[in-house]
Amino acid sequence: MSNNRNGLKVLIGVALGTAIGACIAYFSDEEKRNRFIDDLSDKTERAGDELKDAYYEGRIRARKAGRDFSRKFADVKGDAQSAINDAMESARNLGKKGKATFEELSELTKEELEELKKQAQKEGREISEELKEALDQK
Numbered sequence: 001m002s003n004n005r006n007g008l009k010v011l012i013g014v015a016l017g018t019a020i021g022a023c024i025a026y027f028s029d030e031e032k033r034n035r036f037i038d039d040l041s042d043k044t045e046r047a048g049d050e051l052k053d054a055y056y057e058g059r060i061r062a063r064k065a066g067r068d069f070s071r072k073f074a075d076v077k078g079d080a081q082s083a084i085n086d087a088m089e090s091a092r093n094l095g096k097k098g099k100a101t102f103e104e105l106s107e108l109t110k111e112e113l114e115e116l117k118k119q120a121q122k123e124g125r126e127i128s129e130e131l132k133e134a135l136d137q138k
Contacts, residue, residue, distance in 0.1 A: 027033045 027036070
C-alpha cells in the first residue's frame with residue numbers, strides 16, 4: 001500500500017511540476033505576459049465599473065422608493081386629517097343642535113311646561129286605552 005501512496009505522490013509531483021513549468025514557459029514570452037496582464041486589467045476594470053453601476057443604480061432605486069413612500073404617507077396622512085376634520089365638524093354641529101334644543105327648553109315658562117306635561121299624560125292615557133281595547137278584542 002505504501003508503494004501506491006509513493007506512486008501517487010510522484011504522479012502529483014510530476015503534474016505540479018509540469019503545470020509550473022508550463023506557466024513559466026508561457027509567461028517567459030513577453031508578448032503573452034503583457035497580453036495576460038492587459039486582459040486581467042481589463043476584466044478587473046470592467047468588474048469595478050459594473051460594481052459602480054450597480055451601486056449607483058441601487059442608490060437611484062432607494063431614492064425612488066423613499067419618494068414613493070413619502071408620497072403614499074402624505075396621501076394617507078391627508079385622508080386621515082380629512083376624516084378627523086369631518087368628525088370634528090359633525091361633533092360641532094351635534095353640539096350646536098343640542099345647545100339650541102336645551103335653550104328652547106330652558107326658555108319655556110312654568111305654565112308651558114305644565115301644559116306639555118298634561119298633554120303628554122293625556123296622550124299616554126289615550127295610547128293606553130287603545131292598547132287595552134286592542135288586547136280585549138283578541
